[in-house]
Amino acid sequence: MKAASVKDVADRAGVSVGTVSNVLNNPDRVAERTRERVQSAIADLGFVRNDAARQLRAGHSRTIGLVVLDAANPFYAALARGAEAEAARHEFSLLLASSLQDADREARYIDLFEEQRAQGLLLSPVGETSARVADLAAHGVSTVLVDRDAEAETYGSVSVDDVHGGRAAVEHLLASGRRRIAFMAAETELRQVADRWRGAQDAVARAAAAGTADASIELIEAESLTTLGGRAAALSLFERDPGDIPDAVFCANDLLATGALQAFIIDGRYTVPDDVALVGYDDIEFASSAIVPLTTVRRPAEELGRTAVRMLLGETPSAHTVFQPELIARASSGH
Incomplete structure (x- = not known):
């Protein structure tokens, strides 16, 4: 019919x-x-x-595209929740895509949202932002980088000072008396992870320069930024001599920290926090309800999403917003 x-x-x-x-x-x-x-x-x-025909006539739709690194990560799920709520407030729909940290997949989604005449694009990029993203503005598609600062003035950005966050985490561990610190991470080429590692190293260097702590920090690489990745990386620590086990592990996100906590419980020889203090990053929803509640660095995920949408729609006076993360001390670091 x-x-x-x-x-x-x-x-x-x-x-x-x-x-x-x-x-x-x-x-x-x-x-x-x-x-x-x-x-x-x-x-x-x-x-x-026929809404597609209407969009063709208008030149754009009432949709906003959001491309995140991993939609399965609770942090990005919360970010999307904030963006969706703000978009709905302005009678826009949010379309969510996950690049899975794959640059080619990311490019395909960017092309798709442009073809669908999205009102704008919110992007958490895999690597350095490319000329392809910069070209979107010339094609009438506004772009805001999310969870990343912008290298250019052609698009806005909403980000978190992850260098400060990494520094705060390790300063907390040093103040708790920990001296053999490990930073557990994967995807170290990602800007967010690299910044946390830089901040962690800076905290140790500052303490040494001030003479307040003679500490060391090492990098432990996991296979992925997931719970399973954290568990496997932590289990590998138990192959070391007891004197080589770090007395603190700072994880690049809460998923890694959750996996590391599982590994310590499974192995049973070392307890958190008595033997090893544990700190995560992001403060995802279940960080506070872990069997040993996680000390973590909180990033305002939902507010990042809401602010990005407001920026995209021209409601914020600044083209670049940087949030300061907050250390949340819980039992896993002895608090």
């Missing part, structure tokens, strides 16, 4: 095609009785508007 058209509705209601268009797009311009007649015809015919 052929779908009803605008002309079919107009014929049924005894009005012009232009009047039907006004009922659909500018109902205030149509008299109430005429509007009711058109709406009755729409209901009788089961008419569904």
Whole structure:
């Protein structure tokens, strides 16, 4: 059965095609009785508007694309939740995509959202932002980097000072008396991870320069930024001599920290926090409800998403917003 058209509705209601268009797009311009007649015809015919055609005429849709590194990560799920709520407040829809830290996959989603004439793009990029992203502005697609600072003025950014966050985590461990510190991470080429590692190293260097702590820090590489990655990396520590076990592990995110905590419980020879202090990053929802509640560095995930949408729609005065992370001390570091 052929779908009803605008002309079919107009014929049924005894009005012009232009009047039907006004009922659909500018109902205030149509008299109430005429509007009711058109709406009755729409209901009788089961008419569904062709939103794709409307978008072609308007040049854009009322959708916003969001591409994150990993939608399975609770941090990005919370970020998307904030962005979706803010988009809905402005009567926009949010389309979520996950690049899985794959640059080619990311590029395909960027192309897709441009082809769909999205109002704008929120992007947590895999690597350095490319000319492809910069070109979007020239094509009329506004872009805001999310969880990354921008290298150019052609698009905005909403980010977190992860250098400060990494420094705060290790300063906390040093203040707790820990001296053999390990930083557990994967995907170290990601800007966010690299910045946390830089901040962690800086905290140790500052303590040495000030003479307040004679500490060391090492990098332990996991296979992935996941719970399983953290568990495997921590289990590998137990192959060392007891004197080589770090007395603190700072993890690049809470998923790694959760896996590391599982490994310590499974092995049983070392306890958290008595033998090894543990600190995560992000403060995802279940960090506080772990069997040993996780000390972590909180990033305001939902606020990042909300701010990015407001920036995209021109509601914020600044083109670049940087949030300061906050250390949340819990039992896993002895608090």
